[in-house]
Amino acid sequence: xxxxxxxxxxxxxxxxxxxxxxxxxxxxxxxxxxxxxxxxxxxxxxxxxxxxxxxxxxxxxxxxxxxxxxxxxxxxxxxxxxxxxxxxxxxxxxxxxxxxxxxxxxxxxxxxxxxxxxxxxxxxxxxxxxxxxxxxxxxxxxxxxxxxxxxxxxxxxxxxxxxxxxxx
Amino acid sequence: xxxxxxxxxxxxxxxxxxxxxxxxxxxxxxxxxxxxxxxxxxxxxxxxxxxxxxxxxxxxxxxxxxxxxxxxxxxxxxxxxxxxxxxxxxxxxxxxxxxxxxxxxxxxxxxxxxxxxxxxxxxxxxxxxxxxxxxxxxxxxxxxxxxxxxxxxxxxxxxxxxxxxxxxxxxxxxxxxxxxxxxxxxxxxxxxxxxxxxxxxxxxxxxxxxxxxxxxxxxxxxxxxxxxxxxxxxxxxxxxxxx
Numbered sequence: 001x002x003x004x005x006x007x008x009x010x011x012x013x014x015x016x017x018x019x020x021x022x023x024x025x026x027x028x029x030x031x032x033x034x035x036x037x038x039x040x041x042x043x044x045x046x047x048x049x050x051x052x053x054x055x056x057x058x059x060x061x062x063x064x065x066x067x068x069x070x071x072x073x074x075x076x077x078x079x080x081x082x083x084x085x086x087x088x089x090x091x092x093x094x095x096x097x098x099x100x101x102x103x104x105x106x107x108x109x110x111x112x113x114x115x116x117x118x119x120x121x122x123x124x125x126x127x128x129x130x131x132x133x134x135x136x137x138x139x140x141x142x143x144x145x146x147x148x149x150x151x152x153x154x155x156x157x158x159x160x161x162x163x164x165x166x167x168x
Numbered sequence: 169x170x171x172x173x174x175x176x177x178x179x180x181x182x183x184x185x186x187x188x189x190x191x192x193x194x195x196x197x198x199x200x201x202x203x204x205x206x207x208x209x210x211x212x213x214x215x216x217x218x219x220x221x222x223x224x225x226x227x228x229x230x231x232x233x234x235x236x237x238x239x240x241x242x243x244x245x246x247x248x249x250x251x252x253x254x255x256x257x258x259x260x261x262x263x264x265x266x267x268x269x270x271x272x273x274x275x276x277x278x279x280x281x282x283x284x285x286x287x288x289x290x291x292x293x294x295x296x297x298x299x300x301x302x303x304x305x306x307x308x309x310x311x312x313x314x315x316x317x318x319x320x321x322x323x324x325x326x327x328x329x330x331x332x333x334x335x336x337x338x339x340x341x342x343x344x345x346x347x348x349x350x351x352x353x354x355x356x357x358x359x360x361x362x363x364x365x366x367x368x369x370x371x372x373x374x375x376x377x378x379x380x381x382x383x384x385x386x387x388x389x390x391x392x393x394x395x396x397x398x399x400x401x402x403x404x405x406x407x408x409x410x411x
Binding site: 022097119122123126 | 254255257258261264265287288290311315318323324325326327328333336337340341344345347348351352355
């Protein structure tokens with residue numbers, strides 16, 4: 001009887017999870033407050049943390065122990081930046097998804113663009129977080145890669161144009 | 169009578185789901201799920217034909233197993249389709265995520281096989297290397313993948329499409345209840361096994377009804393997302409340009 005009880009418990013947890021997902025799908029969201037959830041990000045500072053030349057300079061001028069320590073600190077800070085970018089991308093995804101349903105076709109088209117680019121940014125943030133985690137473990141061998149900030153600037157510029165389209 | 173209805177009814181309704189999907193062109197967004205519906209219906213008619221011709225039980229069981237394997241493979245395809253649904257228009261992103269999903273699927277199947285083997289190890293008189301147990305392991309892995317698909321949407325902050333949610337619910341009902349019902353069958357006598365069969369078919373019937381309801385409902389019904397956020401949040405959106 002024990003196997004049946006174990007499976008029953010696991011199945012119950014799974015079904016509760018399904019019900020919760022359905023409930024949260026239809027629960028009202030405070031869409032209007034989305035923009036206020038965005039976090040300001042200093043992209044120059046972020047780029048600097050992932051700059052290969054900067055890294056090379058540190059590698060040449062510091063002892064290997066010091067380099068590992070400094071590089072780990074830089075990667076930790078870069079990971080915080082990527083985390084913030086990822087959260088902002090999430091907000092932009094939700095915003096784009098809402099804007100896609102707007103009655104104005106221009107806004108809807110921009111919403112679609114924001115949605116696609118923000119999803120792309122979100123996935124790249126996920127991949128970058130994994131890369132940074134690996135680089136944190138082996139700071140002397142692996143180098144954290146950049147390129148995310150460019151993606152962020154694209155989404156941001158499309159989203160930044162939305163208010164003028166809405167006003168038009 | 170109930171037994172016959174529960175066996176035939178859902179498979180007829182499956183054709184209704186397929187027809188509804190065809191009518192509102194949802195088959196374009198969910199081609200694998202559409203294929204699954206057609207396959208599941210055909211599977212039933214093949215098995216029903218074998219049943220009517222009163223072929224030996226061994227032949228019936230072998231064909232059933234073969235078709236179940238096909239059905240299970242299509243389940244995995246549907247789950248992949250659901251996982252990739254937020255990335256529909258981005259082939260390069262799908263190329264990035266596809267290997268991740270494949271590895272996770274392989275890992276989940278392995279874990280599910282170990283889990284199912286450990287469950288059946290404790291049931292007296294059970295042989296571990298039974299073909300039906302592999303199907304149960306796949307069902308457990310599919311539950312894990314379904315949880316992953318929900319978490320993936322949550323991570324991306326994508327609101328799951330109305331119909332996709334229906335597909336996930338139906339799949340979850342079937343995949344989540346099958347292993348439980350299979351173990352339950354081990355504990356009941358042959359006389360009571362018809363009750364277990366009825367419950368199993370009843371669960372599938374509910375899943376088909378869920379698919380039918382979600383297929384018939386328009387997206388607007390599920391589109392609780394209002395279009396108000398952009399104009400009313402315009403002041404807030406202006407912040408984006410400054411961030």
